Amino acid sequence: MSGEKARPDTGDLAWFKSSYSAGDGGQCVEVAVRPGWVHVRDSKDTSRPGLTVECSAWTAFVEFAEA
Numbered sequence: 001m002s003g004e005k006a007r008p009d010t011g012d013l014a015w016f017k018s019s020y021s022a023g024d025g026g027q028c029v030e031v032a033v034r035p036g037w038v039h040v041r042d043s044k045d046t047s048r049p050g051l052t053v054e055c056s057a058w059t060a061f062v063e064f065a066e067a
Contacts, residue, residue: 013032013034013039014032015030015031015032015039015041015046016030016031016032017029017030017043018030018031018043028042028043028044029041029042029043030042030043030046033055036054036055037052037053037054037055038052038053038054038055038057038058039051039052040052040053040058
């Protein structure tokens with residue numbers, strides 16, 4: 001047993017772009033939320049694999065980034 005949790009299926013996620021996105025082609029991310037998980041991907045190249053983290057990890061990251 002590795003201690004890793006199974007990640008949910010990422011099909012049919014409702015992605016939304018960061019509110020900080022200026023729309024000028026700069027660095028942007030899209031986020032999709034499912035119960036217990038947050039999915040993050042590059043909005044400029046959505047074919048690349050994204051990142052999936054538990055909600056608690058995403059909350060800690062956002063709090064750190066806003067500080």
